[in-house]
Amino acid sequence: MKNWTIPIVLIVVCFAAYFVARHHRRANLSSGSQPGQLAPEFSLKDLRGQTIKLVDYRGKVLLLNFWATWCEPCRQEIPEFIQLQNTNPNLQIVGISLDDSEEPVHTFYNQFKMNYPVAVGDAGLARRYGGILGLPVTFLIDCGGRISVRHIGEVQIPEVTEEITSLLKSGSCLPR
Amino acid sequence: MKSQFRRIAILDLICCVLMGVTSVSAQATMRVPKDGDLHPASASDVPSGQLIQPEELAAGLRSAKSAKPLLFQIGFRVLYVQAHIPGSEYVAAGSSPTGAQQLRERVEKLPRDKAIVLYCGCCPWSHCPNVQPAYELLHGMGFTNVKVLFIAHDFGADWVNKGYPVEAGQ
Structure with missing residues (x-):
């Protein structure tokens, strides 16, 4: 009987360590930001006064980009996003600016001729997306509204293009 | 058996x-960005002697003996509201005219040897537009004891996820 004790304790310890590690990782990011989970819903007015609702983009791959006008890596990737939006009708890009005020965002939006909706976000929204504790952060969300990838820092366009293509071919985007 | x-x-x-x-x-x-993705810290013009590493600052803040510096977050408000170093004050982005003005007004009456730590964490170190102008401003005003917190990737990766003390709120 004693021979069984050690293996059973080992199994319990392994499971405990695994679940503690999982919880720790989630605690850092909080819920709602994990790949595979439904992207947290929100409703915001964009710079043109239109309402942006995440649910309205179901059926398209969504690229959700948290950025700010003064953030250099953000400024570098935005022209690439404009290009991506131009060439991918089944992709929708949405920008969430975390600038302190809306005024510079309007100027930037016009100056860069941004061709996708942009709204100004707040800390509540940032928290629901697992905490945006540095910029830029970009989420790829599949046609069913589930988070596929969370990119921290400037994205590599070839990599993100590949991910979008792969999502467009995935089950969530195929006609039923 | x-x-x-x-x-x-x-x-x-x-x-x-x-x-x-x-x-x-x-x-x-x-x-998550890897160390190899980092641009060299020398891209920033803040003198290396004026940098303080996260572990050093965290240890100083935890120590009951050491005098606490005045801490300013010079990044963006949404970041500050989500998580900031306990006791730090928010000043608008160091690269903006508003940020420069607010920082100047806040420190104007302080003794020039006051210990001050500036931090941002908005983006990878070499891309941070905020720390250098804020450091230059204080340096130009005659402050002699200013340090800048070296945040390699961002505040989340280099402070929050390392388990250093944070608080949330306005």
């Missing part, structure tokens, strides 16, 4: 390996 014990031990080992693999593959979908 011995062979039964061995079989169970092997089963345990397989369980642990499988859990490890699952854990690593789950992490693979979170694309």
